[in-house]
Amino acid sequence: MSLLFEVIDSQTSPLGEISLRRRRMPAFGDRDIYEVKLGEEFLMSSMFVDAEEALSTLGLAAVQGDKLSVVVGGLGLGYTAVAALKDERIAELLVVDALDTVIDWHKNELVPLGEILNADIRNRYVLGSFFDLATAPSTGFDTNSAGKKFDAILLDIDHSPTEFLNAANASFYTTENLALMAEQLKPKGVFAMWSQNLPEASFEALLSTVFERVDSHVVSFYNPFQNCESTNSVYVCVKGQV
Numbered sequence: 164m165s166l167l168f169e170v171i172d173s174q175t176s177p178l179g180e181i182s183l184r185r186r187r188m189p190a191f192g193d194r195d196i197y198e199v200k201l202g203e204e205f206l207m208s209s210m211f212v213d214a215e216e217a218l219s220t221l222g223l224a225a226v227q228g229d230k231l232s233v234v235v236g237g238l239g240l241g242y243t244a245v246a247a248l249k250d251e252r253i254a255e256l257l258v259v260d261a262l263d264t265v266i267d268w269h270k271n272e273l274v275p276l277g278e279i280l281n282a283d284i285r286n287r288y289v290l291g292s293f294f295d296l297a298t299a300p301s302t303g304f305d306t307n308s309a310g311k312k313f314d315a316i317l318l319d320i321d322h323s324p325t326e327f328l329n330a331a332n333a334s335f336y337t338t339e340n341l342a343l344m345a346e347q348l349k350p351k352g353v354f355a356m357w358s359q360n361l362p363e364a365s366f367e368a369l370l371s372t373v374f375e376r377v378d379s380h381v382v383s384f385y386n387p388f389q390n391c392e393s394t395n396s397v398y399v400c401v402k403g404q405v
Contacts, residue, residue, distance in 0.1 A: 167186060167187040168184065168185075168186045169184065169185045169186070170182055170183070170184050171183045171184060171185055171268075171273055172264070172268065172273060174264040176201075176262050176264055177261070177262075178201055178261075178262070178328070178329055179201055179202045180201070180202055181199065181200070181201050181262060181264055181265070182199070182200045183197065183198075183199055183268055183273060183274065184197070184198045184199075184200065185197055185198075186198065195209075195275075196208060196209050196210050197209040197240055197274055197275065199239065199240060199265075201328070206239070206328075207239045207240050209240055209242075209275075210387070211384060211386070211393070212240070212242040213382055213383075213384035213395075214357055214382040214384065214395035214396075214397060215239065215242040215243045215246070215319060215357060216242050216243065216246040217380070217382045217395075217397050218243050218246075218317050218319055218355055218356070218357045218397050219235075219243050219244075219246035219247040219249075219250070219317060220246060221355060221380050221397050221399050222315055222317045222353055222354075222355030222397070222399055223247060223250045223252075223253075223315060223317075223353075225353045225355070225378075225399050225401055226252075226314050226315050226351075226352070226353045227351055228252070228314065229252040230252065230254040231250070231252045231253045231254060231314040231315065232254060232255050232257075232311070232312075232313045232314055233247055233253055233255070233256050233257070233313060233314060233315045233316075233317065234256075234257045234258075234259060234304050234313050234315070234316045234317065234347075235247060235256060235257070235258045235259065235317045235318075235319075236259050236293035236297070236316065236317065236318040236319065236320055237259070237260060237293065237318065237319040237320040238258050238259075238260040238265050238266060238269065238288070239265070239319065240274055240276060241269055241274060241276035241277065241279070241280055242276065243317060243319050243357075244256060244258045244276075244280055244286065245276050245279050245280065247317065248279075248280075248283050248285060248286065253285055254285060255285050255287065256283075256285050256286050256287065257287050257289050257304055257305060258280070258286065258287070258288050258289065259289045259291060259293045259296060259304060260288070260289075260290065260293075261290075261291065261292045261293065263290055266288045266290055269281070269288070270288070289304065289305075289306065291306075293318065293320060294320075294331075294332055294334075294335045294340075297316075297335065297340070297343065297344040297347070298335070298340045298343045298344065299343075300343055300344075300346040300347050303347050304316075304347060311347070312347060312348065312349045312352070313347055313348055313349065313352060314348075314349055314352050314353070315348075315352060315353040315354070315355065316344065316347070316348060316352075316353070316354050316355075317355050317356075318354070318355070318356040318357070319356070319357040320332070322358070322359045322360075323358040323359055323360045323363070324336050324356075324358060324363060324366040324369075325363065325366075326359070326360075336366070336369065337369075338369065338372045338373060341354075341369070341370070341372075341373045342373050345373050345374065345402055348402045349402075350402060350403070350404045350405065351401060351402060351403075351404060352401075352402045353399060353400065353401055353402070354370075354374065354399075354400045354402070355397060355398060355399045355400070356397070356398045357395060357396070357397055358395060358396040358397075358398065359395055359396075360395075360396060361381060361394060361396055362379035362381065362396045362398070366398070367379060367398070370398060370400050373400070374400035374401060374402055374403070375401055375402060375403040375404075376400065376401040377398065377399075377400045378398070378399045378400075379396060379397070379398050379399075380396065380397045380398075380399065381394050381395075381396055382394065382395045382396065382397060
């Protein structure tokens, strides 16, 4: 299989070397494929975005009302954020990422979806740790409006509830810290989260200690490298009325 390969940018970060790469694989069609790597670990590829987009569509489908305020945790290549903005009910979208390098890729339009996000006045980038902001409800996600409540929080950072991008993230997945995050949701607000694995019963049980309703969705997509169907999951949780 022939391919062309280019490193667009590579920067040091608190988590290690992070790089943005572009490759073209003629066998998969005449299109550019964008990839993000942290060290030697692949974080995201534009070849596999179905579940990242489903995080927005499934999560927002559970939200009632209009003029929505929504948080996306993890910018990646922008697919979750762009999918969210397709919902005309959204009035504002805060996209939180801990790495200024990733935000700069979008601001400088080194990635294809940067232009879309930059052109949408509803979108705002927030530089900061999602997990720190999630567990500090008195200040919260919006640096311009302390303690603000949101209609939905969509999270795509860790590989799964038990496989972490950074070991420090593990402390988020507890009743106490999930409850702190839920304080930033309006009544009947929605928390949705992507996972590379099939739904885990233990995590569903944990989510149920905080949220009134917990649904798990399996998202299937074609994997051309393995010539078979692959699966990811999206958890969708609805907060109680009070």
